């Protein structure tokens with residue numbers, strides 16, 4: 001089994017080559033971070049003003065971050081908590097951002113198809129499965145929430161176990177929410193496609209160029225510096241490593257495995273003919289996809305958080321987490337040999353209120369964006385489009401989406417952050433255990449208490 005080395009997708013694709021920054025210089029815009037957020041911002045800026053000289057600085061290789069390691073759900077699930085975002089915006093604005101996500105999801109896939117670039121896209125929607133009475137009750141509540149926000153049957157609906165089985169045969173499933181709002185992609189190929197566009201646009205791309213300090217007008221890369229009136233900070237889950245930013249975004253860890261390629265007979269038995277993304281409804285959530293080359297890729301939390309906002313070692317996963325993810329696959333499809341051929345993990349950025357931000361400070365010339373809480377494959381493009389429009393002072397309606405707001409309040413200092421994140425994960429695991437053994441259909445009191453503490 002290949003563990004780490006930043007993941008299955010990177011092993012399936014040629015690496016993305018660039019060159020390190022070799023000399024100090026100037027630019028119109030410097031972008032820190034070469035994931036979806038940074039690269040889409042670069043492209044949006046270029047589209048608005050092709051004369052801009054734009055530099056992107058990536059600390060490692062392009063694809064090193066979450067953008068090269070994720071589950072490949074290009075989805076238009078609501079990103080950010082509606083009640084948080086509607087706190088400072090109207091209901092219409094919250095719905096507007098969700099419509100924009102939907103259009104962005106489709107536009108990303110259609111754009112690459114039109115260019116003849118294969119990003120492994122297949123439109124299968126998503127299926128969120130309930131496997132006990134409590135989970136089904138939560139799905140009903142979630143459906144009611146979607147309806148209250150105006151999503152009709154065409155966007156999300158509840159199906160019973162029989163209808164679910166016609167789509168995918170998951171052991172012990174009692175029902176599911178189904179939605180067409182997800183396109184399966186190979187996330188690394190998507191990133192490589194964006195890099196190729198950026199290159200073609202003349203955007204200067206540098207890898208192995210770790211930014212060590214940012215002050216208005218100057219980005220430091222060790223002994224070198226790039227001076228620019230406008231700077232973009234697009235380091236999402238890695239932002240905590242930058243000076244003064246330890247508590248802005250929690251680097252939440254998510255671990256994944258990829259099984260061997262299944263045979264056609266095995267796929268027939270599972271019945272997972274579409275490219276639907278599947279996820280669970282337990283508090284310790286799982287998510288997965290059927291890959292373009294016929295494997296099951298499945299992810300979950302594993303070790304959720306490392307002390308002092310620390311990171312993994314090039315995506316290596318501990319044995320216990322691998323075994324736990326294999327056990328989920330076995331539990332879903334008990335007859336299947338669920339051994340992992342690849343395991344990896346990565347970090348995603350979570351703000352204190354679990355909602356994204358696009359924060360443009362005109363006085364410093366610094367744009368910060370991120371906090372997609374595990375749903376950035378589509379969201380990063382929308383945030384980037386908004387950020388680029390703000391930077392260039394455009395009066396487009398996208399600059400008024402609810403994500404355009406100052407960064408939310410900081411996370412608690414250590415050891416509270418560590419105790420909180422890991423303690424909550426234990427509490428959610430305990431709640432799942434209780435619910436699995438109960439037929440009341442109620443959500444465990446442990447999980448309700450954990451939700452209040454987590455601020456969700």
Ligand SMILES: Cc1cc2nc3c(=O)[nH]c(=O)nc-3n(C[C@H](O)[C@H](O)[C@H](O)COP(=O)(O)OP(=O)(O)OC[C@H]3O[C@@H](n4cnc5c(N)ncnc54)[C@H](O)[C@@H]3O)c2cc1C
Nearest residue numbers: 033035036037059065066067070071073211346375376377
């Ligand atoms: C395992 C996993 C599964 C996920 N699954 C999904 C999914 O299925 N669907 C979905 O929508 N979202 C998913 N996400 C979340 C999604 O991948 C992220 O929200 C998204 O990729 C964030 O993009 P980004 O560009 O903001 O950050 P990143 O992709 O993390 O990019 C940040 C980049 O900044 C670089 N960097 C950091 N520090 C510096 C520095 N000092 N100088 C220069 N560069 C620096 C990093 O190396 C990195 O490449 C998942 C995330 C993970 C970890």
